[in-house]
Amino acid sequence: MSDIILRSENLCKRFGITTAVDDVSLEFERGAIHGLIGENGSGKSTFCSTLCGIYPISSGRFLLEGKEFRAKSQVDANRHGVSIIVQEIGTLPGLTVAENIFLGEEDKFMRGVIKNTSAMNREAQRLLNSYGFERIIASRMIDNYSFEDRKLIEIVKATYFNPKVVVVDETTTALSQAGREELFTVMNRIKSAGNTVIFISHDLEEVIAHTDRISILRDGKLVGTVQSGETDDGELKRMMVGRELTNRYYRTDYGQPISDDVVLSVENVTVPGKIHAVSFCLHKGEILGIGGLSECGMHEIGKAIFGASYGRSGSVTLKSGYAVNSIPGAIKHGIAYASKDRDNESVAVADSIRDNICLPSLGDLSTHAFINNRKLDDFAKKYAELMSVKMTGINQNVSNLSGGNKQKVVLSRWIGKDSDILVLDSPTRGIDVKVKADIYALMSELKQRGKSIIMISEELQELLGMSDRILIMKDGRINGEFIRNQDLGEKDLITKMV
Amino acid sequence: MEKQSRTAVVRKQNTRDYVRGVLPLFGFIVIVAVFSILTQGRLIRIESLSLMFSQVYVLMISAMGVFMLMTVGGLDFSQGSILGLASIIFCWVSNYSIVLGVLAAVLAGAAMGAFNGFFHVKFKIASFIVTICTMYFFRGLCKYITTSGPVPASTNVMMLNETWFKLLLTGIMLLLGFIVWHFTRVGCDLRAIGASETAAQFSGSRPDLNKFLAFTASGAITGVAAFINVIKVGSISGTAGSQLETQILIALVLGGMPISGGAKARFSNIIIGSLTYCVLEMSLPMVFAIPATQQLVKGVIFLVVVALTIDHESLRVIK
Secondary structure (H helix, E strand, O other), X not given: OOOEEEEEEEEEEEEOOEEEXXXXXXXXXXXXXXXXXXXXXXXXXXXXXXXXXXXXXXXEEEEEOXXXXXXXXXXXXXXXOEEEEOOOOOOOOOOEHHXXXXXXXXXHHEEOOEXXXXXXXXXXXXXXXXXXXXXXXXXXXXXXXXXXXHHHHHHHHHHOOOXXXXXXXXXXXXXXXXXXXXXXXXXXXXXHOOOEEEEEOOOHHHHHHHOOEEEEEEOOEEXXXXXXXXXXXXXXXXXXXXXXXXXXXXXXXXXXXXXXOEEEEEEEEEEOOOEEEEEEEEEOOXXXXXXXXXXXXXXXXXXXXXXXXXXXXXXXEEOOOOEOOOHHHXXXXXXXXXXXXXXXXXXXXXXXXXXXXXXXXXXXXXEXXXXXXXXXXXXXXXXXXXXXXXXXXXXXXXXXXXXXXXXXXXXXXXXXXXXXXXXXXXXXXXXXXXXXXXXXXXXXXXHHXXXXXXXXXXXXXXXXXXXXXXXXXXXXXXXXXXXXXXXXXXXXXXXXXX | OHHHHHHHHHHHHHHHHHHHHHHHHHHHHHHXXXXXXXXXXXXXXXXXXXXXXXXXXXHHHHHHHHHHHHHOOOOOOOHHHHHHHHHHHHHHHHOXXXXXXXXXXXXXXXXXXXXXXXXXXXXXXOHHHHHHHHHHHHHHHHHHHOOOOOEEOOHHHHHHOOHHHHHHHHHHHHHHHHHHHHXXXXXXXXXXXXXXXXXXXXXXXXXHHHHHHHHHHHHHHHHHHHHHHHHHHOEEOOOOOOOHHHHHHHHHHHOOOOOOOOOOOOOHHHHHHHHHHHXXXXXXXXXXXXXXXXXXXXXHHHHHHHHHHOOHHHHHHOO
């Protein structure tokens, strides 16, 4: 047994009467990458949050290098050499890259009461370069950088001071393939420096490939710890869910012909700076996958079809001949859209589940401009229950739902609207295995019912597993097309992506 | 785990929402009780109540418009000036016909509201900036028109100065507002836009159109308030309606309206808030003889009430 850097002893975290982390005793080795997996709500994020001082511990303790460690705050945790990279954006807009990196550590660059900005910028640039992120300029505003670059900046921020333990919480869901590779490089560097990474991810293959050991949590309890080299997908899923998962995770059918019936044609669509002269069509009952690197413009295609792009040229035409140019027009004519940015562009988080589900259908639910509130309640209830959204009631605010349930609310909304064309951008981003399976099942069912789906995704497995046809984009243009085929592999897609 | 903790959080939040929901009503009752004792019962005599009612009409009606604006996350500081200008226009036209006068006041109010809305939506200027500018602009017009003296209304208008009439008109306006809020899609749309503009837009709502219409409607509603205002005072001077905007904002906040708008706006905020405000306005002079003390105490009470009732949670959620 090698050296233990961090140990939790009978750790518990309770919220009111419920126990989120239940008597977890775990050991983390020095110089290792330790995976932590479990379904949404299994306690893995809460466990790490107590470690990093985000939540106070209810009972039990952490031992960092043999000494009891109880962080009062994230800054306190940093000072003791424990840092965290979170799932959502952790950088502050309106500040420069350098200011973000040294947030809370500005004292280092103070001469009396004056901040030595150029010294701070120089130091930040040196750090960025040492990570190989030369293209990020320390003195520029963070707002100039994409979601993905900000994630990389956060990685620098959380690791530059050579912490002993780094928690990487669901960070990969925000990153493209290239960004992930950069993250894994950093993780390996931390490991070889004799420090430890706690890696939380929903992507089991990724966890198996990049960790030394994996601990599995279920309902707040530790199920077990396995050596990464001696386990597989199936075993981990079983341990996570506590039962055998059916094989019907992705579609299993092959060779089904695609209908000739074109329901949507996209011609010569250009959005300045994002996509150039993109043309394709969508058939009835088809699941069309669109993939590529994060910045290849594929996310803009969803918006362009939905009438939500600024400065779009070219045409998006439905079978009926209707040309889509606005969001209300798109919705009225049967197009649905679920954004990658779920919290800002899909659900109004500070509003009720009821209002969120009813919004697009308000017109259908009114008679002579008047709405019947009972009808709205019934409508919301019907579709929320159909999608089995876990909620206390339809009047609950969306803000308290987990990512998977938020996505279910979005889907209920469009199923309720009975849209014929669903544009789903990263439909399973940050969502656990069980809800993922639900969403795939729903997609198959919609396909059977003759609905057409455009699925934009950064997950190659998902594209291969679910699509009838896959378009791969590169630098804002379509760079390849693949028809559903058992022999198609990730490598085929990647060659067209880069 | 999170599953369970989430139910706990939700339960806690439900309780908190419930408490927050009844707090303004509770506050109203406490304030009435406290000041009834302090004024040795003078507050709840018939004559005090009717005086209070005479103050509440204008506030309650014009608060309805601002309520809608605040729900979508806007603010309006030009209400007082709109009231002043609309009142003058009513006075002019009332010499020909009172009905036409009301119509003219409503149209003038709508036009001023639309002016606000246009600048807010078209040029993406924050609503409080736009309305602070138009507050001066409309007020300037008011003063310019009244340079040679107050504008009198037709003497027939004074005949309408009956409590039953003003009460009835306020009741009708509230009922209309309630119907629009609860039984048309307006409420749903405005709440969603206030909660998250992009998400609402991506669900088919039209934020810009809704905001523009909310401003226009708010102006039109203040046109009706201007009618009642003239009934009460008979002639309009350059300062008519000043401070109305702050009264409305404070009344709404006292009534439990979240300052950042969004899904937690309740129609009852308007009624309870206006009543609470008017009770305070009424009773302070009875308790404190010196106007300076009244102002001071008023300030303290508002701060305390706002601090107690404000929803920190939704302030954090909404950027």
